[in-house]
Amino acid sequence: MKLRPEQELLLLRRIADGDHGAFNTLYRHYQPILLQYCRPFITMDVSEEEIVQEVFVEFWERRERAVNIRNVKSYLLQTAKNKLLNIHRHVLVVERMKQEFQTLPKQETAEDKLIFKEHYALFQNQMMAINPTKRQIFEGRIFDDKSNKQIATETKLSESMVKKHFKHVKSLFEIFVKKYQ
Numbered sequence: 498m499k500l501r502p503e504q505e506l507l508l509l510r511r512i513a514d515g516d517h518g519a520f521n522t523l524y525r526h527y528q529p530i531l532l533q534y535c536r537p538f539i540t541m542d543v544s545e546e547e548i549v550q551e552v553f554v555e556f557w558e559r560r561e562r563a564v565n566i567r568n569v570k571s572y573l574l575q576t577a578k579n580k581l582l583n584i585h586r587h588v589l590v591v592e593r594m595k596q597e598f599q600t601l602p603k604q605e606t607a608e609d610k611l612i613f614k615e616h617y618a619l620f621q622n623q624m625m626a627i628n629p630t631k632r633q634i635f636e637g638r639i640f641d642d643k644s645n646k647q648i649a650t651e652t653k654l655s656e657s658m659v660k661k662h663f664k665h666v667k668s669l670f671e672i673f674v675k676k677y678q
Contacts, residue, residue, distance in 0.1 A: 500526055500569075505523075505569050507519075508522055508523050509563040509564050509566055509569070510563075510564055512557075512560050512563045513560055513561050513562075513563040513564045515560065520553075520556075520557060520560070523569070524553055527569065527570065527573050528549055528553070530570065530573075530574075531545075531548075531549045531552060531573055531574070531577050532545050532546070532549055534574055534577055535548045535549060535577055535581065538581045540584070540588065543584055543644070543645065544646070547645065547646075547656055547657075548577055548580050548581060548584075549577065550656075550657065551580055551657060551660075552573055552576045552577050552580060554657060555576060556573070556576070591638075591639065594639070623669070623670075627666055627669070630652055630654070630662065631662045631663075631665065631666050632666070633648070633651070633652060634648050634652065634659055634662045634663050634666065635662075635663060635666040635667065635670070637651070638663050645659045645660050645663070
């Protein structure tokens, strides 16, 4: 069933007012379209269902802006595209970090070792100051190459919560790295 423009406009107004039924109608209509759109771009790190879920969670969180949307399909597809690009950038950052760790000089001077030990101790202190669950999520993603889904199962959190916690710890780590470069 195709939604007519006037039906979409009415749904958007109702969604902006917090109507869950209207949101469900929109979700059921566009979810298959978004799944099909995302499928070719999916990596092992994330599923198309995760992306689509995040698109609709974000849509709901910003529902008061729904009345300003002129083309719902384009809006949702653009949001999905942005999520996919963010994941791609994240994968590149993780790969770069792994390469940097692997390309550390093999022949270190005594000064290099001392600096490394100091920075490593600071890093360990930073990690210990982080909530244990967030630390588990970060270490699982960075050091154990686990997916959000695997970590969600281990921690009994939703995949979106795992992603949120990882993003937070990653930002702390990036600040730490910039500070001690």
